[in-house]
Amino acid sequence: MNVVQPTLLLDEEKCKKNILKMVNKAQESKSVLRPHFKTHQSAEVGEWFKEAGxxxxxxxxxGMAEYFAHAGWKDITVAFPLNVLEKEKVNRLAKTITLNxxxxxxxxxxxxxxxxxxQLNVFVEVDAGYNRSGISSEDYEEIAGIIDIIQQNKLLHFTGFLQHAGHTYQAKGKSEIDEIHAFTSDKMRSxxxxxxxKYPEIIVSNGDTPTCSVSENFEGVDEMRPGNFIFYDVMQxxxxSCSYEEIAVALACPVVAKYPERNEIVVYGGAVHFSKDRIENESGTSMYGLVAQKSAYGWGNPTPGLYMKKLSQEHGTIHATDEFIRQTKIGDILYILPIHSCLTANLMGKYxxxxxxxxxxxxxxF
Structure with a gap:
């Protein structure tokens, strides 16, 4: 396609492979897969999940629940602490779908x-070590008090416990992911x-892409809620959590300036497109994206020696090798893998x- 400005490209084939891989993982783990749609936020991408069962x-x-309800989804969990100011939306949704x-x-x-x-279903959100939101998984007395209030209203049904092990995003490698997964899963099983x-039908709902991608033991986990796996990204x-070949989105950015004396290329693509999420390489250098190798169809692995070193609102500054700068022309399009695809997709608004x-x-x- 003809790219003239920052454009978020999506590799449909990779997305569908990532979906099927996670569907198979859930089946092997004897868990129900309830994918988190905050990453792609697209009704059409949602249809690819329906095709996979x-x-x-x-x-x-x-608001996102309303969007996907309009797209035909009948069983939706809002995996965020209830905002009680949106009571009209709650009642509007609960009237037409199974709302959790x-x-x-x-x-x-x-x-x-x-x-x-x-009628609607209610999860008690539990903090099993991430320290973001949720009640401590060990505070049984307070949890029992919440459940009692739920049970006193005939329109409310206590469904179980929900948690997100977001601290796996700071892990390095499978062993650290497995360690966090074992700890949080043990807390949830207990x-x-x-x-x-007292409540024999309650379930445990766990959700994070790293554990759902690489961990094996999901005993006692009734529901898996990963989201980022549909696209993956540099952080994952x-x-x-994944290989670079599995990253299914890239931001196509035009080259607007070259500075060989600084080993820098500037592209049209900044913080308003990528966000400012970053990771550090082994030497402690901040990276805001990686330049992918172009292939006959899409993109491949990151190009050695190239990374997004700095972002301002519209500018993206890439550290580049002498050879790459010589080969690159003003107006060329570079495919840049985002650090965090969820935020990049949200900022771009379309694929x-x-x-x-x-x-x-x-x-x-919406």
Whole structure:
């Protein structure tokens, strides 16, 4: 396709391979796959999951839930602490789909119980070590208090416990991922065992791409909720969740300036396109993206010696070798692998397949 400005390209074949790989992983693990759609945010990409037999999804906001409900999804989990100010959206969604919400305090439970008008399911969000949101997995007394409030309202159904092991994003390699997975899974199994006698149908829902990609033992995990795996990215490749060949999105950026004396190339593609997520290489240098090798169809592995070293609003500064600078012309298009594909996709707002077909996304305020 003819790229003239920063353009987010999507390799459909790689995406579908990533989907099938995770579907098979869930089946082998005897877990239900409920993919998190916050990464791709696209109704059309969602159809690829339906083709693979997936009937349930997770999202990160009630607005996104409305978007995917409109696209035909009937069982949606909002994997984010309930924003009680959006009660109209809650009741609108609960009237038409199976809606699953997350709460983590007795205060939120009481507010929800006061305004709910239709039946919906409720997860207690648990913190099993990430320290972002959720009630401590060891605070059984407080958890029991939340469950009691849920159970007192006939419109609310206590579904189980939900957690996200986001600290796996700081792991390096499979052994560290497995260590975090073993710790958090043990916490969740203990919690489930404690409450299962009184609530025999409760489930445990775990979600993060690194563990779902590489760990093997999912005993006691009833539901897997990874999201980033649909695209993967540089961060996931460096963690060990995927290979670079599995990264399914790249930002195509025009070259606008060259500075051989500084070993730098400037592209049209900055923080408003990539975000400012970064990782550090072995020498401690910050990298905001990697330049991929062009192939006959899309892109391949990162090009040795090239990385995005600096971002401003529209500018992206690439550290480049002398040879690469000599070979590169003003107006050339570079394929840059994002550090964090979720944020890059959210900023770009749409995709183009390698055949040039445009795919839309959920935009805030749907």
């Amino acid at each position: 997936i009937e349930k999804c997770a999202v990160s906001s009630l 919400l997350c709460i983590e305090s007795t205060e939120t439970a009481r507010i929800l119980s006061d305004f709910v008008q239709h 919690l489930k065992n404690h409450f299962q006698k 490749a460096e963690i060990g 183009f397949t390698l055949e040039g077909r445009e795919l839309g996304m959920y935009r805030f305020g």
